Amino acid sequence: MSISLTHYSEQHLDALNQFYLPEEQAKFTSLPHAFETVDKGQYRIVILAGNDAVGFFLLHETERVNSFTDNPNAMLLTSLSINEKDQGKGYALKAMQLLxxxxxxxxxxxxxxxxxxxxxxxxxxxxxxxxxxxxTGRRIDGPIGEQWILNLPIAKG
Ligand SMILES: CC(C)(COP(=O)(O)OP(=O)(O)OC[C@H]1O[C@@H](n2cnc3c(N)ncnc32)[C@H](O)[C@@H]1OP(=O)(O)O)[C@@H](O)C(=O)NCCC(=O)NCCS
Structure with missing residues (x-):
């Protein structure tokens, strides 16, 4: 199955609203339906398998990024999920390789x-x-315990 990343559009809404995660996973993320609207500087990215929306994440270039890094050119990735029925197929791995x-x-x-x-x-x-x-060695306290801050350099296009 061909995996690709695309910006959110209305055509993905129904599929994203049907995402389900079991409780033990849902505590680690926010499901896509929490982002029917987003703030300036937040970008909804959909993971497609063929034409099907199987995953989602949010990219931020907002002030929130400043609590993770001092780099003004960094972006923050949050709320990654792969719908439970599509997990274990290598989709998240491929999506993160495309990131x-x-x-x-x-x-x-x-x-x-x-x-x-x-x-x-x-x-x-x-x-x-x-x-x-x-x-990165940086740690922040989240609502369900310690969060580790990770980073990935992005080569200039
Ligand atoms: C984490 C998540 C995105 C992985 O999605 P996925 O499409 O099932 O993952 P993949 O099939 O691409 O697997 C990629 C790698 O992730 C790891 N992985 C995935 N599921 C795993 C599991 N249940 N246990 C251990 N490692 C796992 C493995 O390293 C795997 O590679 P491998 O199979 O070669 O060992 C998915 O489980 C999910 O949505 N979880 C709930 C939300 C969440 O935790 N989001 C991250 C917030 S930081």
């Missing part, structure tokens, strides 16, 4: 991606490590 290329073409000023992963979220930690994210 740097997508960002360098869509957000040419961005030279670093940062994100926070919960210390108990082993699946996500492995995923991010597999695609080259590094532990």
């Amino acid at each position: 740097a290329g997508f960002v360098s073409s869509e957000f040419p000023d961005c030279n670093e991606m940062v994100l926070a992963v919960n210390h108990k979220n082993i699946a996500a930690q492995k995923l991010y490590s597999n695609v080259g994210f590094q532990d």
Whole structure:
């Protein structure tokens, strides 16, 4: 199945609203329906398998990024999810492998991606490590415990 990244549009709304995650996963993220509207500087990105929306994440170039890094050209990735029925098929891995290329073409000023992963979220930690994210050593307290701040350099497009 061909995996691609695209900006959100209305055509994805129904599929994204039907995303389901079991409770033990839902605590680590926010489902896409929480982002029917977003603020300036937030971008909804849809993970497509063929034409089907199977995953979602949010990119930020807002002031919130400043609490993760001092780099003014960094963006923050949050709220990654793959709909439960489509998990375990390599979709998140492929999507994160496509991330740097997508960002360098869509957000040419961005030279670093940062994100926070919960210390108990082993699946996500492995995923991010597999695609080259590094532990910055920074830690923040989240609502369900310590969050590790990871980063990935983005080569200029
Ligand atoms: C984390 C998540 C995005 C992975 O999506 P996925 O499409 O099922 O992942 P993939 O099939 O591409 O697997 C990629 C890698 O992730 C890791 N991984 C995925 N699911 C895993 C699991 N249940 N246990 C351990 N590692 C897992 C593995 O390293 C895997 O590579 P491998 O199979 O070669 O070992 C998905 O489980 C999810 O949506 N979780 C809930 C939300 C969440 O935690 N988001 C991250 C917030 S920081």
